Amino acid sequence: MAGTRYGSKRMQELRTQILGRVVLIAVSLLFLAPIFWMVTTSLKDSSQVMAYPPVWLPWPPKWDNYEIAVNAIPFLLYLRNTVTICFFTIIGTLISSTLVAYSLAKIPWPGRNALLILILSTMMLPFPVTMIPLFITFAKLGWVNTFKPLIVPAFLGNAFYIFLLRQFFMTIPAELSDAARIDGASEFGIFSRIILPLSKPVLAVVALFQFLGSWNDFLGPLIYLQSNEKYTLAIGLQMYRTTNWVEWELLMAASTLVVIPILILFFFAQRTFIEGIAITGIKG
Amino acid sequence: MRRTKQERRNILLGLAFASPWLVGFILFTLYPILASLYYSFTEFTGLDVTGFVGWGNYVHMITKDELFHKSLYNTMYYLVLAVPLGFFVAMGLALALNLKVKEISFYRTCVYIPNIVPAFASSFIWLWLLNSEYGLVNLVLEQIGIWGPAWISDPKWAKFSIVLMAQWGAGGSAMIFLASLQDVPRSLYEVADLDGATPWVKFRYITLPMISPVILFHIIMALFGAFQVFTPAYIMTNGGPANSTLFYVLYLYRNAFNYGKMGYASAMAWLLFILALITTLVVMKTSARFVYYQGEER
Numbered sequence: 001m002a003g004t005r006y007g008s009k010r011m012q013e014l015r016t017q018i019l020g021r022v023v024l025i026a027v028s029l030l031f032l033a034p035i036f037w038m039v040t041t042s043l044k045d046s047s048q049v050m051a052y053p054p055v056w057l058p059w060p061p062k063w064d065n066y067e068i069a070v071n072a073i074p075f076l077l078y079l080r081n082t083v084t085i086c087f088f089t090i091i092g093t094l095i096s097s098t099l100v101a102y103s104l105a106k107i108p109w110p111g112r113n114a115l116l117i118l119i120l121s122t123m124m125l126p127f128p129v130t131m132i133p134l135f136i137t138f139a140k141l142g143w144v145n146t147f148k149p150l151i152v153p154a155f156l157g158n159a160f161y162i163f164l165l166r167q168f169f170m171t172i173p174a175e176l177s178d179a180a181r182i183d184g185a186s187e188f189g190i191f192s193r194i195i196l197p198l199s200k201p202v203l204a205v206v207a208l209f210q211f212l213g214s215w216n217d218f219l220g221p222l223i224y225l226q227s228n229e230k231y232t233l234a235i236g237l238q239m240y241r242t243t244n245w246v247e248w249e250l251l252m253a254a255s256t257l258v259v260i261p262i263l264i265l266f267f268f269a270q271r272t273f274i275e276g277i278a279i280t281g282i283k284g
Numbered sequence: 285m286r287r288t289k290q291e292r293r294n295i296l297l298g299l300a301f302a303s304p305w306l307v308g309f310i311l312f313t314l315y316p317i318l319a320s321l322y323y324s325f326t327e328f329t330g331l332d333v334t335g336f337v338g339w340g341n342y343v344h345m346i347t348k349d350e351l352f353h354k355s356l357y358n359t360m361y362y363l364v365l366a367v368p369l370g371f372f373v374a375m376g377l378a379l380a381l382n383l384k385v386k387e388i389s390f391y392r393t394c395v396y397i398p399n400i401v402p403a404f405a406s407s408f409i410w411l412w413l414l415n416s417e418y419g420l421v422n423l424v425l426e427q428i429g430i431w432g433p434a435w436i437s438d439p440k441w442a443k444f445s446i447v448l449m450a451q452w453g454a455g456g457s458a459m460i461f462l463a464s465l466q467d468v469p470r471s472l473y474e475v476a477d478l479d480g481a482t483p484w485v486k487f488r489y490i491t492l493p494m495i496s497p498v499i500l501f502h503i504i505m506a507l508f509g510a511f512q513v514f515t516p517a518y519i520m521t522n523g524g525p526a527n528s529t530l531f532y533v534l535y536l537y538r539n540a541f542n543y544g545k546m547g548y549a550s551a552m553a554w555l556l557f558i559l560a561l562i563t564t565l566v567v568m569k570t571s572a573r574f575v576y577y578q579g580e581e582r
Contacts, residue, residue, distance in 0.1 A: 028390075031455065050418050103300075119309075128537075128557075131540070135330075157304045248412055251412070263397065
């Protein structure tokens with residue numbers, strides 16, 4: 001009896017190991033195939049791009065495509081624009097969202113729960129509702145075609161990050177701030193010298209998400225950036241395409257260049273990503 | 285009611301620390317909401333309000349504007365396909381990625397990576413993947429003897445192509461499901477094992493109820509995303525062919541920024557807002573019976 005049960009358990013185990021792996025490998029290949037196709041296309045000669053039968057692995061790889069792609073449009077300028085926006089939005093979010101989260105988590109004032117609900121409810125507001133008046137306002141301020149409409153709002157807090165930070169701050173024991181308060185520390189001192197240093201993991205998550213948010217943003221730059229030299233990569237990539245012709249190998253080379261920094265970031269910051277997912281998961 | 289000095293101090297401090305968001309809320313949320321509500325009742329070119337039209341914009345879009353109907357239909361079509369499909373794909377992936385094999389973190393990485401590829405980049409990648417003649421998808425289909433459709437160039441397939449493409453990013457939701465799967469107490473499964481429960485019974489009566497709050501959250505966010513689908517259609521098809529991917533927000537964007545009909549676009553935005561709110565409320569109400577919150581009396 002015991003023997004057969006042990007046996008069936010082993011059999012089941014073995015089935016998971018083999019069948020499971022087959023499924024997992026197939027799924028992984030499926031999810032990586034588009035990236036494979038992007039990279040291989042980026043290394044093809046223009047005649048190989050539309051060759052039949054298809055060229056699966058171009059040999060020798062045409063590395064020149066990258067140089068051509070970078071020079072075909074002001075790629076480096078767009079890169080600089082994108083990085084500038086990313087940099088300032090990260091700074092802005094880190095400063096503003098932490099302050100607001102501190103108010104919600106650590107200062108016992110009567111309106112804070114109502115404020116939290118208000119902040120969370122703004123997340124349910126579709127962007128198109130505010131899009132037009134925002135555009136008009138920024139136009140009147142003369143900010144259209146500058147980075148300001150994309151950067152300045154970050155300095156005024158972001159609902160999602162405020163919530164993430166608040167959840168984290170709540171887990172920091174009150175004894176720490178109380179002790180500092182008795183020693184005569186100001187509220188801002190407690191915030192900047194005690195709470196923030198203890199919050200490095202969640203600050204990293206916020207910085208990472210904000211970076212991805214700005215790097216990936218399409219609609220914002222599309223609306224606000226109108227002249228060529230202000231474009232971000234998200235908008236600039238369309239320049240590889242004219243009305244009826246696409247230079248696929250160049251477009252794929254540029255796409256690869258856009259995706260690579262994110263992949264590198266992912267591999268270096270995998271733990272931060274995982275923490276971020278865990279925190280966002282809790283939201284449910 | 286008199287407040288003590290300490291209480292007053294806390295209120296001032298609380299407001300001071302919250303002030304960035306309060307300022308941002310008034311300038312960049314509250315004012316724009318009210319302004320767009322006002323614009324929605326006007327004829328507004330972006331420069332001047334040229335007339336107050338009352339419900340005119342709303343009446344026109346509901347009774348006359350065929351492109352509006354088309355765009356609403358397209359977005360609903362997308363939503364009805366993409367939200368359930370997205371749920372099943374993400375849940376399936378989460379279950380697969382929860383298997384106990386040694387190199388599981390490698391598979392998790394593979395599935396997660398596409399989720400962090402920017403939407404604009406994946407739109408370009410899929411534009412090429414779905415190329416009817418030279419795209420990878422049809423080349424692979426051909427290897428197994430299927431003559432693939434023209435995908436995004438075919439009005440009948442274009443919307444579905446965008447639904448399909450969205451599944452490439454399912455790894456993000458899959459990871460959230462995975463995290464919640466791992467939070468289900470082992471002891472529940474052990475008890476079920478003693479009773480000889482099948483895997484399906486365990487999934488249906490333990491896993492699903494335990495992770496139902498996360499599922500509800502996923503569904504609401506997915507609905508919200510689906511209502512606002514824009515980037516893939518803008519980049520890949522620009523609404524075509526034959527307006528088959530003219531999604532709601534794309535048509536709204538065109539009215540606002542290409543046709544200079546900002547009043548009309550504001551009315552569209554408000555209708556979208558109301559539709560999204562109603563949908564969310566309906567989902568929340570109907571799901572109340574299925575969602576189980578730990579620690580809550582039932």
